[in-house]
Amino acid sequence: MKITVLTGSPRANSNSGYLAGEFLRGAREAGHSVFRFDAGHANVGPCRACNACHMDGPCVQKDDFQLVRDHLLESELICLCTPMYYFGFSAQLKTLMDRFYSINGRLATPRKAVLIATYADNSPREEAPMLLHYEVLLQYLNWQDAGRLMCPGLWPAGAVKGTAWPAKAYELGKNL
Numbered sequence: 001m002k003i004t005v006l007t008g009s010p011r012a013n014s015n016s017g018y019l020a021g022e023f024l025r026g027a028r029e030a031g032h033s034v035f036r037f038d039a040g041h042a043n044v045g046p047c048r049a050c051n052a053c054h055m056d057g058p059c060v061q062k063d064d065f066q067l068v069r070d071h072l073l074e075s076e077l078i079c080l081c082t083p084m085y086y087f088g089f090s091a092q093l094k095t096l097m098d099r100f101y102s103i104n105g106r107l108a109t110p111r112k113a114v115l116i117a118t119y120a121d122n123s124p125r126e127e128a129p130m131l132l133h134y135e136v137l138l139q140y141l142n143w144q145d146a147g148r149l150m151c152p153g154l155w156p157a158g159a160v161k162g163t164a165w166p167a168k169a170y171e172l173g174k175n176l
């Protein structure tokens with residue numbers, strides 16, 4: 001498969017970014033072709049709702065979204081990796097996701113998706129908004145869930161190293 005991994009953390013030694021790397025390593029070892037785009041370190045502006053794209057055309061904003069646009073359209077699987085920010089996707093990743101609007105017509109076709117999220121607390125209730133968002137998004141886009149890792153108890157940068165989560169992310173990528 002061709003896979004695009006989108007990450008959403010802006011910080012160095014990011015937990016979700018590390019898991020993205022392990023997922024990617026497993027997927028590449030399994031023979032998949034993987035493109036990674038780090039939204040937290042890119043210049044991607046928010047959708048301006050000008051509707052010049054009519055949900056299926058070039059975006060008027062000439063920024064780093066152009067670097068990932070065609071990869072998304074060509075991908076059979078899209079992996080969303082994000083820290084939990086106030087019970088949802090990070091703004092960095094959500095900003096990128098809002099730009100899906102400009103390619104919505106061609107992106108909303110059968111594909112697979114993976115969700116990897118890290119967060120500090122340990123609460124199924126706090127995971128619920130992000131999981132519901134993911135499920136409704138997939139239903140809307142006609143994408144099928146291929147796995148999700150909700151990883152609690154991870155607050156400082158790098159905390160994920162030495163836990164069981166990197167191996168799980170690797171296995172998820174390896175066994176798609």
Ligand SMILES: Cc1cc2nc3c(=O)[nH]c(=O)nc-3n(C[C@H](O)[C@H](O)[C@H](O)COP(=O)(O)O)c2cc1C
Nearest residue numbers: 009014015016083084085086087118119120121155
């Ligand atoms: C702006 C901000 C909002 C956060 N919101 C939450 C939250 O709602 N629940 C939680 O458990 N952790 C929250 N955290 C902690 C991060 O989710 C946690 O540190 C995560 O592992 C960071 O992933 P990263 O290293 O990939 O950036 C927040 C952190 C920041 C900076």
